[in-house]
Amino acid sequence: MKSQDIRAKFLEFFKSKTHQIVPSAPMVTKNDPTLMFVNSGMAPFKEYFLGNGTPKSNRIADTQKCLRVSGKHNDLEEVGYDTYHHTMFEMLGNWSFGDYFKKEAITWAWELLTEVYGIDKDILYVTVFEGSDEDGLKLDQEAYDLWKEIVPEERILMGNKADNFWEMGEQGPCGPCSEIHVDIRSEEEKAKIPGADLVNMDHPQVVEIWNLVFMQYNRKADKSLEKLPAQHVDTGMGFERLCMVLQDVKSNYDTDVFTPLIREIETITNVKYGTNEKVDVAIRVIADHVRAVSFSIADGQLPSNNTRGYVIRRILRRAVRYGFTFLNKKEPFIYRLVDVLDNKMGKAFPELKEQKQLIQNVIKEEEQSFLRTLDQGLVLLDRVIENVNGKVVSGKKVFELKDTYGFPEDLTELILRERGLTYNEEEFDAALKIQQEGGRKATAIQADDWVVLLEDEEEEFVGYDLLEVDVRLTRYRKIETKKEGVQYQLVFNMTPFYPEGGGQVGDKGYVETSNGDVIYVLDTKKENNLIIHITKNLPKKLNEPLRAVVDKKQRERTAANHTATHLLHQALREILGTHVEQKGSAVHSKYLRFDFSHFSKLTVEELRDVENFVNSRIEGKLPLEEKRNRPVEEALADGALALFGEKYGDTVRSIRFGKSIELCGGTHVQNTADIWHFKIKSEGAVAAGIRRIEAITYDATKEFYFENNRAYYEIKDVLNNPKDAVKAVTDLKDENAKLRKQIENLLKDKAKNLKGELKNELKDINGVQFLAKQVDLDQNGIKNLAFELGGEIKNLFLFFATATENKVMLTCYISKELVSERGFDAGKVVRELGKLIHGGGGGQPFFATAGGKNPGGIPKAIERVKEYVK
Ligand code: ATP
Ligand code: MG
Numbered sequence: 001m002k003s004q005d006i007r008a009k010f011l012e013f014f015k016s017k018t019h020q021i022v023p024s025a026p027m028v029t030k031n032d033p034t035l036m037f038v039n040s041g042m043a044p045f046k047e048y049f050l051g052n053g054t055p056k057s058n059r060i061a062d063t064q065k066c067l068r069v070s071g072k073h074n075d076l077e078e079v080g081y082d083t084y085h086h087t088m089f090e091m092l093g094n095w096s097f098g099d100y101f102k103k104e105a106i107t108w109a110w111e112l113l114t115e116v117y118g119i120d121k122d123i124l125y126v127t128v129f130e131g132s133d134e135d136g137l138k139l140d141q142e143a144y145d146l147w148k149e150i151v152p153e154e155r156i157l158m159g160n161k162a163d164n165f166w167e168m169g170e171q172g173p174c175g176p177c178s179e180i181h182v183d184i185r186s187e188e189e190k191a192k193i194p195g196a197d198l199v200n201m202d203h204p205q206v207v208e209i210w211n212l213v214f215m216q217y218n219r220k221a222d223k224s225l226e227k228l229p230a231q232h233v234d235t236g237m238g239f240e241r242l243c244m245v246l247q248d249v250k251s252n253y254d255t256d257v258f259t260p261l262i263r264e265i266e267t268i269t270n271v272k273y274g275t276n277e278k279v280d281v282a283i284r285v286i287a288d289h290v291r292a293v294s295f296s297i298a299d300g301q302l303p304s305n306n307t308r309g310y311v312i313r314r315i316l317r318r319a320v321r322y323g324f325t326f327l328n329k330k331e332p333f334i335y336r337l338v339d340v341l342d343n344k345m346g347k348a349f350p351e352l353k354e355q356k357q358l359i360q361n362v363i364k365e366e367e368q369s370f371l372r373t374l375d376q377g378l379v380l381l382d383r384v385i386e387n388v389n390g391k392v393v394s395g396k397k398v399f400e401l402k403d404t405y406g407f408p409e410d411l412t413e414l415i416l417r418e419r420g421l422t423y424n425e426e427e428f429d430a431a432l433k434i435q436q437e438g439g440r441k442a443t444a445i446q447a448d449d450w451v452v453l454l455e456d457e458e459e460e461f462v463g464y465d466l467l468e469v470d471v472r473l474t475r476y477r478k479i480e481t482k483k484e485g486v487q488y489q490l491v492f493n494m495t496p497f498y499p500e501g502g503g504q505v506g507d508k509g510y511v512e513t514s515n516g517d518v519i520y521v522l523d524t525k526k527e528n529n530l531i532i533h534i535t536k537n538l539p540k541k542l543n544e545p546l547r548a549v550v551d552k553k554q555r556e557r558t559a560a561n562h563t564a565t566h567l568l569h570q571a572l573r574e575i576l577g578t579h580v581e582q583k584g585s586a587v588h589s590k591y592l593r594f595d596f597s598h599f600s601k602l603t604v605e606e607l608r609d610v611e612n613f614v615n616s617r618i619e620g621k622l623p624l625e626e627k628r629n630r631p632v633e634e635a636l637a638d639g640a641l642a643l644f645g646e647k648y649g650d651t652v653r654s655i656r657f658g659k660s661i662e663l664c665g666g667t668h669v670q671n672t673a674d675i676w677h678f679k680i681k682s683e684g685a686v687a688a689g690i691r692r693i694e695a696i697t698y699d700a701t702k703e704f705y706f707e708n709n710r711a712y713y714e715i716k717d718v719l720n721n722p723k724d725a726v727k728a729v730t731d732l733k734d735e736n737a738k739l740r741k742q743i744e745n746l747l748k749d750k751a752k753n754l755k756g757e758l759k760n761e762l763k764d765i766n767g768v769q770f771l772a773k774q775v776d777l778d779q780n781g782i783k784n785l786a787f788e789l790g791g792e793i794k795n796l797f798l799f800f801a802t803a804t805e806n807k808v809m810l811t812c813y814i815s816k817e818l819v820s821e822r823g824f825d826a827g828k829v830v831r832e833l834g835k836l837i838h839g840g841g842g843g844q845p846f847f848a849t850a851g852g853k854n855p856g857g858i859p860k861a862i863e864r865v866k867e868y869v870k
Helices: 005-017 043-049 102-116 141-148 187-192 240-248 259-268 278-297 305-325 334-347 350-356 358-385 396-406 409-418 425-442 552-575 605-620 632-637 698-716 725-761 779-792 816-822 826-837 855-869
Strands: 061-069 088-097 124-129 156-159 163-167 170-184 207-217 223-236 446-449 468-471 473-481 483-493 508-510 518-521 524-528 530-535 546-550 582-587 592-597 624-629 651-657 660-663 677-686 690-697 763-765 768-774 796-803 806-814 840-843 847-854
Touching: 005 043, 005 088, 005 102, 005 240, 005 518, 043 061, 043 088, 043 170, 061 278, 061 305, 061 425, 088 102, 088 240, 102 141, 102 207, 102 223, 141 156, 141 170, 163 207, 170 223, 170 768, 223 840, 259 278, 259 530, 278 305, 278 334, 278 350, 278 358, 305 334, 305 409, 305 632, 334 350, 334 358, 350 358, 350 582, 358 396, 358 409, 396 409, 425 530, 483 524, 518 530, 518 651, 546 552, 552 582, 552 592, 552 605, 552 651, 552 660, 552 677, 552 690, 552 698, 605 677, 624 632, 624 847, 632 660, 677 698, 690 763, 698 725, 725 779, 763 847, 768 855, 779 806, 779 847, 796 855, 806 816, 806 826, 806 855, 826 840, 826 855
Parallel strands: 124 156, 768 796
Antiparallel strands: 061 088, 088 223, 124 170, 163 170, 170 207, 207 223, 446 473, 468 546, 473 483, 483 530, 508 518, 508 546, 524 530, 582 592, 592 690, 624 651, 651 660, 677 690, 763 768, 796 806, 806 847, 840 847
């Protein structure tokens, strides 16, 4: 069965069990401080398990793009070495939100695997949670009894807390799970060791394919468990592993998900997969990593130097390194695999197809720049090797190469080994540990349990219409970070505060208690669907009503910038073309930033056109046409722009100003006239094929023009207030050029006169035409003078000293015939005499210079050079 059909069959099956089929959420997470990337199928549904939202259906199934390269689930170092862990993979899943529980989950999983896919029952094993003394939990008898009805008892195995108790994080929903494992070894192998002994033992052909999690507890901050009010099912099946079983191969990489990529790598690099283990690892690493990187870019995460971006950069660099070291590829080639990937997966994941060009450009540029780093690193490493005492290189140095220059330690090790050297790994580990601990401490966050004051209050956001409203505190918790110290997170029954999201900053403001105490809201964020107000303290009385007030001025400025961002987006697509895609935005109160795909720098005319376009929309006084809760299809049919990597619900909010229509949850002005004016401040590149514009609006433009005006009057003042300042400056420049020319001519004359004088001062010492003198000429003049004299006079030996306020220079010129016949050396002369002026220098035997700081040494230098010639 082809992989496409395997995926489709899964979804079909659960549709027939009345599940709603939803598309994969973007792999890059938003509004979740504990997770950078979606690492399991349940991550996009976290808010439902936490009870902070209601799903559109209580039965859902999908295939979810997952990335396991950081945090709790990090498989990066395994990838390539084994045949069944990937960085990016698809997790097929079915969910029950407070609906069905263990019985259906277990029987359907078995039905799908054995009847629909036709997997032989004899190769399957299942596990059941055995209990845990630590948590006071017993065997999951319910699951055991259900399995016993369909699976022979010797195939039901006990699993411990590590394998069979699933937790979302340090805190939150959790519960026992049952896993399904396959044994795809040959009959011969099976005869030697029973499969039951190899389950959960990291055997490459006895692997877990599906995990059925039964969420029934909540883990609290003090580690104790409480029962959840409703029970849920969360299952996850590795799509690539399922393909391996159904396509009857022994490795995920031998399925049709990977073979086209591997064939292409073979063609490009001229190697064969399956002949040499090291080469095979490299090929698997590259085939895997190109998927992770491509899907991340498609979901809006470019490689960069901070957090998420750096994770992606590291994955790509790992692939480059394996190609560089084991496939001998010294030029970019990974980007060439994107075509093949698109062919394979573009249909199921259209974001890949639509952004192929961008993905290729970005990967290619990253490859190029890392290959340069590798080259540089090799040079630096050579220097380290030259200076090594004995056979062991300092671990600190190796760490420095990695940390400062991005040169990886395993490559260092390889190169050292080739030269019979090693490095001190303990020293390296120690340096690494210090760095990691530093990083961890800075971000360490300690969160208490939520204290819930009012149950069942659905938090309502009223900030589109109101900036001030009476609220009640429904829950709060204390958090502590290294950076900010103790803070509180407050949640209200309703709020006018906009939480950071969609590129727009969170609102600031305050809440006021009935007796007039004011608590400042420092920031507002959204976390798993809760709107969280961050404060330094708590209200004294927790149960009394509060007045929540948003900082109006900041909100107005932010709204002006947000609406301007939409107009800018429209302008760019009109003026540059519809290839322009939004690639990120930051809407602050002081400025806006907009990143977009476009291949070249914007010309001055284009920038002016964009500015004019936006300003004409502002002058056009376009009213806001806002529609809330419309079906997403309807909004799209209207021509609304949706963004890649954004997770939209079934109903959306559309924001329209004239012909600009976008799906957007941000806050906007009521009329474009409220923006006042739009001014671009800068335009530049962020990555290959991605440009960035920074701009200001509203009162920031007033300030900007005011500042410029002030500077203008200051300049005029300096120029004695001419009528026409531009003409005054141009005149000054012209005059300056004229004067410079005059000075040049004067200097030339001076040099000519000097030349005549100096000729007369030459002394014959043993056949050498000798002169040593302090002169008043610039360095260029001296050089010209020396070479001109040298062209006219044979056997010449010149030594000049000059002294200006901050520099003393010595220059020595010696005719070539003196150098070759009498062994004079100008370089030696200035090196030696340079010491007298407290400096140094060098050059060639016929011409050399030295610079120093001590003019007092000049007479002595002249004396000494005379003696030298004699
Ligand atoms: P393993 O022990 O094999 O690493 P896991 O316990 O980490 O698996 P879960 O977190 O339960 O796996 O994920 C559910 C399913 O997703 C697994 O049964 C497996 O089929 C698949 N899966 C997990 N990690 C990966 C990975 N890195 N690459 C591909 N598939 C994976
Ligand atoms: Mg794992």
